[in-house]
Amino acid sequence: MKKEIGILFVSLGLIALLIGIFFGCLGAFQFVYPDFLKEISFVKIRPLHVSLVVAWIFLCSIGGIYYYINYYCETKLWSARLPKIHLWIFVLTGVLILVCYFMGRFGGREYWEFPAILSIPIFISWMLFGINYFKSAFKKAGNWPVYMWMWATGIVFFFITFSESYLWLAPYFRNNLIRDLTVQWKAYGALVGSWNMLVYGTALFVMTRIIGDEKIAQSRLAFFMYFLGFANLLFGWAHHIYIVPSAIWVRMVSYFMSMTELLILGKIIWSWKNSLSEAKRNFHILPYRFIVASDVWVFLNLALALAISVPAINIYTHGTHVTVAHAMGSTIGINTIILLASAFFLITDITKHEFTRTQKILIKIGFWIFNFYLMVFWVCLIIAGIEKGILVIDDKLSFQEIMTQINPILTVLAFSGIGIFIGLILIVYPMLIAVYNYLMKKEKVQS
Amino acid sequence: MSTSTRRFIFWILIVLFFIHSLLVFTIGTDEDNGKNLMTEEAQIGKLLFQKYNCTACHQLYGLGGYMGPDLTNMISSPGKGEIYARTLLQTGTQRMPNFHLTEEEINSMVAYLKYVDKTGISPVKKFKINFDGTISQK
Numbered sequence: 001m002k003k004e005i006g007i008l009f010v011s012l013g014l015i016a017l018l019i020g021i022f023f024g025c026l027g028a029f030q031f032v033y034p035d036f037l038k039e040i041s042f043v044k045i046r047p048l049h050v051s052l053v054v055a056w057i058f059l060c061s062i063g064g065i066y067y068y069i070n071y072y073c074e075t076k077l078w079s080a081r082l083p084k085i086h087l088w089i090f091v092l093t094g095v096l097i098l099v100c101y102f103m104g105r106f107g108g109r110e111y112w113e114f115p116a117i118l119s120i121p122i123f124i125s126w127m128l129f130g131i132n133y134f135k136s137a138f139k140k141a142g143n144w145p146v147y148m149w150m151w152a153t154g155i156v157f158f159f160i161t162f163s164e165s166y167l168w169l170a171p172y173f174r175n176n177l178i179r180d181l182t183v184q185w186k187a188y189g190a191l192v193g194s195w196n197m198l199v200y201g202t203a204l205f206v207m208t209r210i211i212g213d214e215k216i217a218q219s220r221l222a223f224f225m226y227f228l229g230f231a232n233l234l235f236g237w238a239h240h241i242y243i244v245p246s247a248i249w250v251r252m253v254s255y256f257m258s259m260t261e262l263l264i265l266g267k268i269i270w271s272w273k274n275s276l277s278e279a280k281r282n283f284h285i286l287p288y289r290f291i292v293a294s295d296v297w298v299f300l301n302l303a304l305a306l307a308i309s310v311p312a313i314n315i316y317t318h319g320t321h322v323t324v325a326h327a328m329g330s331t332i333g334i335n336t337i338i339l340l341a342s343a344f345f346l347i348t349d350i351t352k353h354e355f356t357r358t359q360k361i362l363i364k365i366g367f368w369i370f371n372f373y374l375m376v377f378w379v380c381l382i383i384a385g386i387e388k389g390i391l392v393i394d395d396k397l398s399f400q401e402i403m404t405q406i407n408p409i410l411t412v413l414a415f416s417g418i419g420i421f422i423g424l425i426l427i428v429y430p431m432l433i434a435v436y437n438y439l440m441k442k443e444k445v446q447s
Numbered sequence: 448m449s450t451s452t453r454r455f456i457f458w459i460l461i462v463l464f465f466i467h468s469l470l471v472f473t474i475g476t477d478e479d480n481g482k483n484l485m486t487e488e489a490q491i492g493k494l495l496f497q498k499y500n501c502t503a504c505h506q507l508y509g510l511g512g513y514m515g516p517d518l519t520n521m522i523s524s525p526g527k528g529e530i531y532a533r534t535l536l537q538t539g540t541q542r543m544p545n546f547h548l549t550e551e552e553i554n555s556m557v558a559y560l561k562y563v564d565k566t567g568i569s570p571v572k573k574f575k576i577n578f579d580g581t582i583s584q585k
Contacts, residue, residue, distance in 0.1 A: 042503060043503045043513050106498060181507065182476045317573060
């Protein structure tokens with residue numbers, strides 16, 4: 001059952017990803033054609049898209065960690081029951097959240113747009129995960145590799161930042177907009193950093209398995225970069241709030257800290273890729289292909305992140321689609337591609353499934369469609385954002401006129417969203433089939 | 448790098464984080480130019496702003512969705528103001544749904560927007576770029 005838990009988390013994550021991207025496509029078309037699907041307004045579609053994609057990141061990371069810690073980290077999972085409870089809480093809470101969105105019941109905070117009460121089961125489920133992780137990890141003899149440090153950091157800081165994001169419930173925070181916004185985005189910046197720790201830790205884990213050499217995860221360089229990334233998570237969030245009139249030092253601290261995290265990962269992946277032999281690449285061709293693609297996205301997002309961290313540029317890009325490009329580039333371009341690599345690794349490892357030639361071709365086509373349209377999507381966001389930023393600062397056109405001006409580029413963006421969705425279906429479908437066949441076979445044997 | 452060194456760096460960062468957080472929660476965000484306008488009615492308005500998920504489409508200080516305009520200075524913007532805000536809240540637009548708000552809810556939302564308006568400026572359109580890449584508002 002320990003194996004199934006990992007695979008169930010990942011499979012549910014893959015389904016959440018597909019549905020999340022589907023809602024993203026609907027939202028993009030509502031942006032361009034305001035009369036499109038009026039029955040489910042953008043107010044509902046946006047949180048459906050965001051929450052499902054965030055759920056994908058968590059489900060796939062957590063599923064991987066449960067499996068890897070038990071089978072690859074020289075320790076055993078402390079409890080086999082807690083992950084099952086974790087999964088049930090996650091699923092039931094997820095369903096409740098979706099129902100709330102469809103019924104129009106919101107908490108109204110970015111990212112966590114569900115009623116605040118539903119944060120309690122999420123918190124509890126994460127506690128179960130944390131207890132299980134640390135109880136298992138502390139049993140491991142010898143030094144933790146860097147990815148175990150990263151997972152531990154991600155788990156601890158999810159607790160801290162998730163709690164911080166609910167400080168608004170206290171009037172001291174809620175009734176001062178400057179404090180409320182600053183604390184909210186402080187929490188969110190670090191929260192994204194915490195799930196990045198889970199994802200990047202997973203990336204490093206997959207790399208070490210493909211190479212078959214644990215040394216990369218114990219190296220001084222890997223730890224130096226982990227600590228830089230960690231410092232970034234803690235202090236590099238204020239580029240979200242450069243224009244919020246908080247104290248200047250709040251913003252200046254993160255000006256220097258911000259976004260070195262991607263540079264760090266890029267360096268590690270780059271070093272890793274050069275050291276890989278042809279034979280090993282071919283043996284793990286599917287995870288390898290996705291990790292290399294994430295490398296490209298790391299560099300693109302690095303350039304963008306560094307640019308928008310400079311206040312003089314941020315003043316033009318803040319509040320525009322450039323910010324969305326940064327978010328999408330990170331969550332889809334980097335996180336999703338890394339997690340897809342992990343999903344391929346985990347599913348083939350558990351099911352021992354050999355993808356057929358046709359499936360491999362479909363995955364390959366899906367891979368290129370996905371990356372091509374994601375690039376179009378990303379570039380459209382940047383162009384639309386820059387255009388909007390200049391027009392806003394210029395102050396000659398109304399909001400409506402600006403939106404009309406950037407509408408053609410947003411139309412291209414909406415259609416490229418469909419391309420991303422199709423690419424993902426081609427990639428994800430064979431994986432889900434492999435899982436389905438494995439579970440059916442298992443059930444037959446048991447009965 | 449030994450495990451003890453790793454743990455030492457880790458805990459140093461954690462301590463710095465909590466000190467930094469404490470400063471951000473207090474002196475870093477103490478200034479609020481509109482605090483006199485954060486009346487009980489405006490406080491209700493803020494909760495309504497969240498209840499109707501306005502942030503899905505609108506921004507405050509550029510933070511939120513991009514379907515609708517930034518509302519930070521809607522009340523003091525030329526050609527907009529309180530009456531404009533009330534009308535939109537009552538009827539909706541082609542893009543914005545009519546939420547069928549009660550008169551009381553509209554009053555609270557407007558009170559909140561008046562408070563928000565006084566807290567600062569967004570988007571910043573008049574600024575000077577400094578040599579170090581930072582900006583100063585004019």
